[in-house]
Amino acid sequence: MFKYRGTAVGIDLGTANLLMYIKGKGITVREPSIITIDVNKKEIVATGQKAKDMIGRTHSGLQTIRPIRDGVIADYESTTLMIQHYLKQAVSKGIFATKPTLVISVPSNITSVEKRAVIDAAIQGGARDAHIVEESFAAAIGASLPVWEPTGSMIVDIGGGTTEVAVISLGGIVISTSCKVAGDEMDRLIIQHIRKEYQLLIGEPTAEKIKINLFNEELSNRKSIRGRDLVTGLPRTIEITDEEIWNVLIEPIEIINQTIRHTLENTPPELAADIMERGLILTGGVAQLRGLDTVISNATNLPVIVSDDPLDCVVKGTAKVLENVKILK
Template sequence: MLQTIQIGIDLGTANTLVYSSSKGIILNEPTVVAIDKKSGTIIAFGHEAKKMIGKTPQSIEIVRPLKEGVIADFDRTTELLKLIMQKAGKKLGTGLRKPTVAICTPSGATSVERRAIEDAAKQSGAKEVYLVEEPVAAAIGSDLPVHEPVASMIVDIGGGTTEVGIISFGGVVASNTTKAAGDHMNEAIILHVRKEYNVLIGEPTAEDIKHTIGHGLVPHEAEQMTVTGRDVVTGLPKSIQLSSTEIQEVLRESLETILETIRATLEVCPPELSGDIVDHGVVLTGGGALLKQIGDWLSTVIDVPVHIAPEPLHAVVIGTGKTVMPKFNRVRVAK
């Protein structure tokens, strides 16, 4: 029998995750769709579409409908959400009719951008939609005391944006957002390889380089990685060897921008809460939290303890899903 259930959705630039309080994370798909140019229909989404990046004929277009944390293509986002919710219903095995949905939004999103996210969710079949600010969701998902009069500082390094927030009493006291995040790092790696080696590589390869030999800005034992791309001059495949120290320099600009965003947020933190941050530190979430030694580097430069969340990739969606529970009602973003 079909029944209404409650789910949380982390509609991210890079990945979309769905959380159910009864079954935990039930879906984790890249926020990517493959479109047939002739008919305009979506022929694949998620992992299936991501595998097609850089490998499709001219009749198929690969689209990422979200950019920098907000909707860039409303129609495609709505279609993607419908497919995501249908797949989530099958995973739950109960059917998914008019669910109550909590969905996270960047703290710097405008009222128009928030309305677009809410409308997309409703057009995808949601009965009720609650919007939750991303830093709050990340804090809840990291098991921080968001309802207490204690400052919890979150740095969520996602695909499209890095969100920095200080939370107390269930709300955001201070926050800042920067576009220096996972996608920005990937673009820097692609540009570097082209400029220094005359070799073109795609986004998946850049992502792999970042995960394998990317490091925070601290000394480390150099690592090597061989990658293959297309020679700009000859057009033929070419393999090159990259070192972790050179990639570290490539990532420097993005990492220093993230650092400045953290400092800017700390500067506007009320003095009464600053002591809590010194005592309890900063918590990193998002895919960027998995960059090697990023916690060690940040703790050195801001002189505050830095911790990686227990589940950095899942913290936002877990927190978003929990906000549909009665005890978390206070942290919902007002419509």
């Protein structure tokens, strides 16, 4: 196997998180895909977790931006600045001797124009060259599925902006489906529910914390939530139950189940038989949601396995792609 021997970087350019793998160093960046910019100077003030902590707390001179929305670049300039920032960090640490070649994961349903935008943003950000790999294929490689063998492997990658479902065999995607229902949509529905039922306004960070609490295996049945009362305008605290939040998430989970079923319905019979026997693999941040594997298994009548490192599967897949120049081509 011929291996790429230059300076190489794999990037999972996710809606919620950006992960960067540097050849020979491992995963060096694991940060939220958020930046805060000085509006007047057009300079980055904060990135990653520091920028996330500023959401809802900035003044008019600062703007906190999520450059990636629903798996694609929503703000080209901010995406370029974000990639450039992390590459410069690596350069300052003496990791790169020359400009690196990047392998970047993207959703399977983005257009050629959107793919070009990702490549251009990477090159403007400081890369020598950039290659695209589909997110579901990278996740399957990162989850150690037998993607090169004549057998069907099914991957369901539930990230922040999109859910990617794909059937892979003999080194290629046989069929793939994508829907824009994932972690962000779950957060939005939680915000809507709290607003409608309790007349309480909460922000995206609070909604995300409520959802993440369901990842924990040992949960109290009730939890306190703080927000702004829509009637009085004053701060107020309420209590909600885990069951109540689960009921809110039933709708987006059902859409994900429909996407999986649609993919199965269009899968060749022999590959479908392989999947029935071996099951499907869940990856992505939302795969950690407590009980999600059971819900999907009951809806699809398939064995469902959560990957050992669901958050890292895509970036690990880009790392393995970096090891084989034939995949890049």
